Amino acid sequence: MMGAPEAFDINAVKGMKFFDPHVHMTSRTTDDYQAMADAGVVALIEPAFWLGQPRTGLDSFRDYYSSLIGWERFRSSQFGIKHYCTIGLNSREANNESLAEQVMEILPLFVYKEGVVGIGEIGFDDQTAAEEKYYRLQLELAKEAGLPVQVHTPHRDKKKGTQRSMDIALEHGLDPYSVIIDHNNEETVKEVLDRGFWAAFTIYPFTKMGNERMVEIVKQYGAERIMVNSAADWGISDPLAVPKTASLMKMRGLSDQDIELVTYRNAITAFAQSGQLNETDFNAQIDLTRKFEGNTILRGGQQPRTDKSSIIIS
Amino acid sequence: MRENHMKAVKEIIASVVKNNIDLVTENWLEEFILATDQPAQLAKVFVMLPRKTGKLPVAITNDQQEILHAAGFGYIRNWTIDRLSRVWLLSTLNSEDKDTFYSTVDRLFLAAEINEAVALYSALPFLAHPEIWVKRCAEGIRSNIGSVLEAIIENNPYPSGNLNEAAWNQLVLKAFFTEKNISSIIGLDQRANPDLALTLIDYAKERWAAGRKVNPQLWRLVGKFINAEIFETLKVGLQHYDQIEQRAIALAISESGYQPAKDYINTFPELKLALADGSLNWNSF
Ligand SMILES: [Zn+2]
Numbered sequence: 001m002m003g004a005p006e007a008f009d010i011n012a013v014k015g016m017k018f019f020d021p022h023v024h025m026t027s028r029t030t031d032d033y034q035a036m037a038d039a040g041v042v043a044l045i046e047p048a049f050w051l052g053q054p055r056t057g058l059d060s061f062r063d064y065y066s067s068l069i070g071w072e073r074f075r076s077s078q079f080g081i082k083h084y085c086t087i088g089l090n091s092r093e094a095n096n097e098s099l100a101e102q103v104m105e106i107l108p109l110f111v112y113k114e115g116v117v118g119i120g121e122i123g124f125d126d127q128t129a130a131e132e133k134y135y136r137l138q139l140e141l142a143k144e145a146g147l148p149v150q151v152h153t154p155h156r157d158k159k160k161g162t163q164r165s166m167d168i169a170l171e172h173g174l175d176p177y178s179v180i181i182d183h184n185n186e187e188t189v190k191e192v193l194d195r196g197f198w199a200a201f202t203i204y205p206f207t208k209m210g211n212e213r214m215v216e217i218v219k220q221y222g223a224e225r226i227m228v229n230s231a232a233d234w235g236i237s238d239p240l241a242v243p244k245t246a247s248l249m250k251m252r253g254l255s256d257q258d259i260e261l262v263t264y265r266n267a268i269t270a271f272a273q274s275g276q277l278n279e280t281d282f283n284a285q286i287d288l289t290r291k292f293e294g295n296t297i298l299r300g301g302q303q304p305r306t307d308k309s310s311i312i313i314s
Numbered sequence: 315m316r317e318n319h320m321k322a323v324k325e326i327i328a329s330v331v332k333n334n335i336d337l338v339t340e341n342w343l344e345e346f347i348l349a350t351d352q353p354a355q356l357a358k359v360f361v362m363l364p365r366k367t368g369k370l371p372v373a374i375t376n377d378q379q380e381i382l383h384a385a386g387f388g389y390i391r392n393w394t395i396d397r398l399s400r401v402w403l404l405s406t407l408n409s410e411d412k413d414t415f416y417s418t419v420d421r422l423f424l425a426a427e428i429n430e431a432v433a434l435y436s437a438l439p440f441l442a443h444p445e446i447w448v449k450r451c452a453e454g455i456r457s458n459i460g461s462v463l464e465a466i467i468e469n470n471p472y473p474s475g476n477l478n479e480a481a482w483n484q485l486v487l488k489a490f491f492t493e494k495n496i497s498s499i500i501g502l503d504q505r506a507n508p509d510l511a512l513t514l515i516d517y518a519k520e521r522w523a524a525g526r527k528v529n530p531q532l533w534r535l536v537g538k539f540i541n542a543e544i545f546e547t548l549k550v551g552l553q554h555y556d557q558i559e560q561r562a563i564a565l566a567i568s569e570s571g572y573q574p575a576k577d578y579i580n581t582f583p584e585l586k587l588a589l590a591d592g593s594l595n596w597n598s599f
Contacts, residue, residue: 066424070459071458115427275365
């Protein structure tokens with residue numbers, strides 16, 4: 001995989017629209033939103049995840065969930081990016097059982113809210129009994145609420161963890177077409193697709209999937225039920241992973257149609273099963289300017305963009 | 315008086331809601347309103363409401379609009395049906411037990427997403443026991459979210475009717491900072507006060523120092539309180555290059571009783587002329 005590094009040429013994908021179905025914007029800066037908007041990201045899903053250290057009380061969970069559907073959604077809207085989320089108790093924190101019990105009690109309050117497009121990200125980390133218990137309980141909640149499920153698969157012992165996640169989802173009577181298995185790799189993709197699930201891939205430096213490998217996977221398996229995300233979070237990660245991967249796919253000769261499917265359309269199809277995601281909502285910002293002609297597009301105290309190449313800061 | 319007045323408004327709103335939803339949804343809402351365990355059910359009904367009502371703008375008949383307008387609630391015409399239904403739902407809640415009523419509604423604020431928060435703050439003028447929502451309203455003014463702030467600041471009679479002076483002043487100041495539609499603040503002129511005028515003047519000076527413009531509506535809140543000290547600042551503004559700011563300051567001065575300022579305006583021929591022809595008013599900014 002050596003060779004001269006290629007620069008990200010945004011012109012290769014200019015005019016294309018992207019959907020990042022897994023990105024943790026809470027841990028990113030506002031500048032990232034700006035860069036994502038410039039690169040063509042029009043909508044995203046932020047799955048509820050952990051903050052890098054465990055929360056110690058119920059109120060922190062409540063505030064976190066509230067921020068996903070409140071402040072974070074607003075911040076995103078300031079750049080014309082439609083923000084959705086999935087709500088769930090993540091696998092690591094499922095291991096604090098007394099707290100997990102309390103979180104399960106407030107989850108139904110959040111999963112019916114507008115713009116919540118699934119239960120997620122849930123699944124296994126250490127593959128403990130407690131993780132399994134809360135994974136199962138949340139699958140039941142998804143069934144009751146009629147929501148898709150976004151499954152986080154473990155870093156360690158991934159293949160077994162992925163199989164087990166799928167087995168359990170089927171055991172609970174979920175339609176695999178409503179379950180998105182995330183963080184796949186070459187070892188897991190075939191089985192996930194063969195069993196009828198959605199296969200999501202996280203383009204994340206060093207640890208998960210590189211986008212050159214991603215190109216090869218789409219070449220081998222086609223574009224059906226495959227989607228690409230950045231899972232960018234508080235780690236060294238890249239919120240432009242989706243447009244960059246599209247750009248690389250273009251350079252490596254994949255068809256525009258396949259690129260559109262894996263970096264935009266498939267995620268919409270999968271998560272629209274929630275009834276909470278509508279492609280026409282992506283343009284809300286543009287409509288705003290039309291509706292309030294003469295008013296500024298900048299709302300809520302937002303300031304005009306600064307010119308980053310200028311030494312003068314005004 | 316206020317009770318009867320609000321009762322009539324609520325009846326109109328009820329009929330608007332019913333005209334804009336289907337029978338299944340109407341029955342679902344009626345069932346909730348008659349339920350004996352309202353507090354337990356409220357959160358789910360409130361959250362799920364848009365799925366039942368849809369989110370289209372409400373259709374209002376001319377008769378309904380006339381009555382709402384006369385009562386000061388004409389702005390409801392611009393709402394969507396989910397927002398109006400949520401507000402109406404809250405207005406019907408059993409409020410006999412004040413503590414239960416408070417904790418039931420306050421729980422909704424605690425877990426509200428953006429559209430829910432907008433509806434909750436829009437509902438403040440329609441909630442029973444207005445005095446218990448003062449703190450919540452003041453808290454809402456601290457929000458960073460544009461549409462939530464707009465629900466509190468613009469076209470909402472609750473703040474001017476209920477907030478103490480400090481919270482009210484904070485609302486007005488925040489409205490300028492976040493570039494809200496100042497003339498849509500209900501009670502704006504009635505609740506002008508010297509403290510607010512002085513704070514706004516400091517804000518204007520900061521803007522000028524940074525080379526930025528000042529919203530002309532700011533001077534509307536200053537006119538009544540012009541004294542020798544404030545006049546010194548107005549002079550700076552009048553000597554400024556910005557014509558719109560100059561005209562707004564001139565209008566504020568014309569509404570004041572401070573003669574030295576009035577005399578000073580007469581030394582600017584264009585301003586003197588603009589005031590004389592009577593076309594200048596706060597709606598022209
Ligand atoms: Zn994640």
